Structure formats: C-alpha cells, structure tokens
Amino acid sequence: MNREGGETFLRLLAETEMRDQLAPSPPPWRGGPGAGRVKVKLVGQALTAVRALDTDTVEDILADFDLAVSVRRLHGKAGQGPAGTGLPGAGLTGTMRAASAARLAAQVQFGRSGPLAPLALNRPPGSTGSPGSADPRDPPPPDHEPGQGAADRFVPLGLTVPLHHDGISGDLYLMSFAHTGSGARFIALWGKPTLSPQHELGLQNPELFPIGRFTVTDDRGSAYELDFTHGGGSEWISEINLHPAPPDDICWLEVAAPPSPAVRVDLTPAGGPPGGEPEVSEAALSPGEQLLIMLAEQLLTVAAQFPLAQRPGLPEISPRPVQAMGAGLGDVIAGLEAVDVLSPLSPIPARLAALCASLRIGGHGIAAAPADDLPERWLSLLAYYQRRKPDTAQVRDGYAAVTAALPELDGIRLALVGLHNTQGTTVLHVLARGVTREGRLGPFSVDLDFPLSFWLRDNGGRWHAAHPVGWNPSEPEHAIGLLLVPPLPRSTTWVEVLAGGRSAEVRTRLPLRWGFPS
C-alpha cells in the first residue's frame, strides 16, 4: 500500500479545494462554503478506512486546512485567493476585525475540528447483575466451559413466557437460544406490560422488567442464575444469560415467572440447518472495492429512507442528503487508486456511477462511464426507492424465530438469532465473532467495524439491505442489531441471507416463524 501517496493525494486535494473555495468566483460545481472541507474530510475518511492513513494525519491536514481557510476568509477580503486571482498589492491594508478573530478563535478552538469518526455506541455495563433464580431447587451444576471442542448451538424458539406480578401483566417472548464459547443465553423480547389502576395513576412505581421473578431449570433439575443484558432503546430486546452455562447434552430448559406456569424450551435440533446448507462462493475484492461497495449500499439505504421530490411537470429530484452524499465520490476513487487499493480496471466505480445516475445525483466526479450491470439487489432497492411514497404503510409489529450460523467470512463468524419489527422498522439480531468494536466510521458514517455486505431477499424476490444500528460489544462475541431497509413485511415466510466479504460470499435460505406480541 502506498501510504505516502495517500498523504500526498490528500494534501494536494486540500490545496486544490482551498484554491477553488477562495477564488473570486468559485465555479458553481465546486459547491458552497465548506464544500471543500467536506470533500477533504470524506477522502481522508476513505483513506483511513483502508488504513492507508492514520486518523491523526488526516486530522492534522484538516486542522491546517481549517486554519488556512479561516485566516483568509475572516479578514473581509473574500475572493482573494492563492490562485493568481488578484493583483499583488491590491487590498493589502485591511485586517480582519477583532470580532472575526474571536470567531476564528472559537472555530478553531479544537485545532482538529471535530472527531473524524462519530463515537462508538455505548456498551451496557455488562449486565444488570440481577440473579434470576429466586429459589433454586438445586445448586447449579459445575461450571461448564462451552466452546472447548463443543459445537455452537442455535435454536429458534418462538415461545411466550407469561408474567403476572405486583399489578403488572406482561409477556416475555423467547426468540432463540444461543450457546457458544461465550456462554448460553436466550434472545428475548419484552412485551408491553399491562399496568394495574394503581400503577396507571402513578400511585405505585412499577418495575417494568421484574427479572428477579424468572427462573430457569434444565431437564436434570439444575437451576441457573440469570443475568440480563438489555439491548436498549425502545426495542425492548434482552439477552438473558445463563450462569453457569448448561451442559451440551441437555434436551430442554423450563422458563417460568411463578406463579405463572413454566414454559418448556426444547433444545433438540430438528436435524440439520433449517434451510439447508449455506452455499459459499469465492470472491476477490480489494480493500478499495469493498469500501466502495459499502458506500454504495449506504447510499442506497439512505436514499430508500427519503422519497423522491416530485414536482408536477418537472423531473424528479433526489433529496438534499442523497445529493450531498455524491459529492467527492470521484475524489474518493482517485484517492483509493493513489494508494494502490483500487485497480483502475475495477468495475465497481462504473457501478457507483450508474447508481448515482439512477439516484439523479450529479457532481460526483466519477470518471468511469456508468455501468449497465448493476447487482440485482441494488436494482431491487432502487426500484423500492423510485416507487415508494411518503405515506407507505408501516409494517406491523412482530418477531420471527430464526437462527443460523454462517460459515466464517474474512475471519468473521456470524450467527442469526432473531428478527423483529417495531415502529415500522425491522431489526435482525446477530452474534458476531472476529470483529472488534473500535467505533470506526468511514465516509457516509459506514460502520467499518462490520466490514461485510449483508442482504436479505424475501420470498417475494425483494432485497433488503442490512447495516448495523446497535452494538452490544462483549469480547469475543458481540451482539449486533442490523436494520433492514426496507423493512420486512410479516407476510414473509422465508428469506435468503447473503453475506459478502472480500474473500467469499455466503448464501443461505431460512424459514421464518413469526410471533405476534400484543
């Protein structure tokens, strides 16, 4: 990798952008004030993403760029720039006003003008630490070390555990059971509780998650301590971890919230993966190609969340955020080529150009002619984008019990452990090994910690792009929520999962068993 070439490219880009932005009449395609900085930052993020540059170098270049532009802009002689754009000696006596200087001080207070990458999502503090087995009938079995030669176990459940306690009635939906080297847990969804009149009137403070009421025992009478990790937000997703991890050869567990009856959880696999063996095909993407694909998919998913602006008699135009994402793509491609992580012969830039054309994004600066062979999944999402209307009906709430362990991809092992719809969105829950949560975000805020292309195709043939929206980092296994765009209707009976890395692509077909929380 040509790291020196990368830094040179970025510094030269900063020179060009400063020259253009400060010219007396900047060409309209250069964008308004700040467009140059956005472009330099975007390319810097791309070069950081492929590890051609470190974050500090990019931040230093941006800090110099900011200061260089600020000291020229704030002295009230707009247009005087470095590009031979004025006569020597013209307008030489003016100085920036003191107020401007103060503004400058405020603007460059950080020197490095802000983090390149937004912050990593927070990790809940491990667990609530609430022991769940209130009255164990037997002491827990001896500590078991799963993963020491034992295969991971993922079981789709779709069971409801009722709860009636202290004036609260509700349900705990068990989507799946996962037993890996990191331990055993249920992936669960809390139903919205029904409150007693006293709670409704605020006379009593309800405990919405009375986790201490739940017990879990196995087919040998052993009881387990429970440890809840909340997935967060309004999704009401929890991991219910079992301590110690149960032996590999147990057949069932019983989950109860006394005095409600226990629910038996059958852990016996039905025989073979539910949708057949995953198909693996080889791939050979360069780091630059992989990044461009991630950018394209981010562009598609962002676009899909905005309707086209329609004006009678005029061509449809893309919404402003989508338009803005196109600026600088040509420079990103040139930068990736400069550091030798993207071949000039790669077909991906042409596909990106075609995608921009389809989304009516101009000014992207991609030199390659638009390709005419876009991937089917891109076309599917484009079709969704172009036909959707702002009043599209939301998908109904629900969850699907679905599990699958995918073959390793680029050193990453993923297991699907559930899917649920809420408030018009669909989130697919996965457990991931081989990834590291560093909070690295690339251009367009793509999550570089999850360097895979992940799609679902429903039984109607429509594709749904998946990207991380929530992490519950826990080395070595992370729980990740993947948002599906567009959301998955509850009428879907099966999905085909497509996960793509640099070295391979995995496809597997899975049936969905929907549950319907009230």
Add this chain to the structure above:
Amino acid sequence: MPCGQGRHIVRWEAGTLRLPSHPDAEAELVLAALGGEKARCVELAETWGRHAEDLSVLAIGPRGPADEIAVSWDDVDAAAQAGQRGGRIGYRPLPGGPGRGPMRVASPSMPTAARAQARHQQDMQERERAARRRNDMLSLLALGYGFQVRLIGQVAQAHADRLDEATETETETAEAVTGVTGVTGVTGITPALVAAIAGRLAPVAEEWLGIDPDQVVVSLHRGSGWGSVELTGRGEQRRLRVSLPAGWLARVWAAGLALTGRHLVVAVERAGWPDARVLALRAPGTEPVPLDVHASQPDPVSGGRQVRPTAADAPHWEV
C-alpha cells in the same frame, strides 16, 4: 510590532529573526524565568523558533503575492482573549458519553467514570495545544507578508536539508548493499513538501503559461540537478509536470524570483542582492539558461516602520 508600551522593530536578516530593541534577549528570558515579565518581541522570537521547522506553516502560509493574509496585532489579542474566555462553540460529546447506544440499566462503573475523566483531561489538553498553535500562527502571520514568506523558506530549507542528508545516506547504503543507486521517500516530509510546492507553483504556472492551476502536477526532485518541467497532453488532458527540489521554495520562491522576466526560475546559481544569477526556463521541455537578474526595492507602500511589510513591499526582479 507592539511591545510593552511602544512599538519595536523586528528584522529578518541573513536567515535569522533579529530583535534590535532587545540586544540581550537571552538575559531577558532568564529574568522572565525568574518571574519577570517577558517582552512580546521575545515571545515572538520564541514562537518563530518553535515553528521554524513546522510543516503546518507551509499549509497555512501564503501561496504568493496575490494571497496576502492580513492579520493585525489587534486580531491576535482578540483571538487570545477569546481563547482565555473559553470561546467554545458547539458540543462535542465525550467518547463513551450519552449517545445512541443501548440503554444503560445500571450506573456507570468506576472504571467507566475514570475513563471518561481521563478522556476529558485529554480533550482539554488537546484543546489547549490547539489554542496555543492557533495563537502562534496568528502572531507569525501578523508580522506581514515579508516575514511569512521567509518563515516558509526557512521551514522548507530545514526539511530540504534533511531530505538531502537522507538521500546521501540512502544512496550510500544502496550502493553498498546492492551496487545500484536509488532512494526512497522520507516518511511524513515528502507529502507536505509536494503540496507546498504545488500550491505555490500552480499560480506561477498559470501566469507563465496560462495553464489551469489544476493541471499542474508536481513531484519532488531528489538528488543532483535542478529537476524537470514538461508539458504533456492536450485539452483537458494537458498537464504541466514539474519536478523540483524542496529547496526551490526557499531559494527561489521565498526570494520572489519564481517568475522573472517571463522565465520560470528553477534554481539560483549565485545568490546576491541586488544582483544574482539564476537558472531559468523560457518554456517547458527546454534546458534552463543562466540569467543575471537585478532587484529593485519599491518605496514602502505600507507606511514604513509603522505597518508590517506587505506583498507590495517585496522586491521586484528583472533580467
């Protein structure tokens, strides 16, 4: 520049910043270290020294006479005072602070709080460093164009010398090991120098040939000789490919010699004032020819010693 209750002259002479009003600046520094007040001129000399090899000077400083950066001492004072008041705008959430993450059910653990505190301190230190760097730069820019270009020259020359030393070492090593000559880049220096030359050569090339500054492609020449200048392609593919040594910024550009008598000056054969001999190109693709050049100093445009020297005060060279 303002210093104490009056105004003092600051000179740049023979490669050094001089303070005629403070003949024993070192003694003043000792007194300052013992609790005395440090004169502003002396502070400025220290600032100059801190940035005499700072590559950021090349990224921030002027690209040519048309790119005058006018900062007054009042501006410097205002920026410093705003910084002391903590003129911070916006909100930058601390890493690990409240954000989009999963809901926290329990209170942050002590290690989490300690990490947040450490990050906060690091953030504060970074902010202070940035404020000092900004104030330093504003002070140096307030000296005026004449000083700005000389500081750029000084920074460029410091790194040019470093590159030359590296080239000699690497060449000797390569010859010793493989019997062939060849050099590799010096990490971290080359990109900044290439950009610095490109940013200053592009407007010169535009004036010389009428070429679009975006069509100027610069590389760093290392080793013997002056470099190369070639024009290739047509229309949008037209490129002026220039390879010059880092020392060009110091010896040619900073001296105001870059474009003299419709020639692109690529090297100085014999430095001097007001007469010098340079190597210059009449056109791309040709061999440079020696030219005897003569400088004329205009009358002070900016009011003599009362106001900092501007680009209009720079010497004008003719063949």
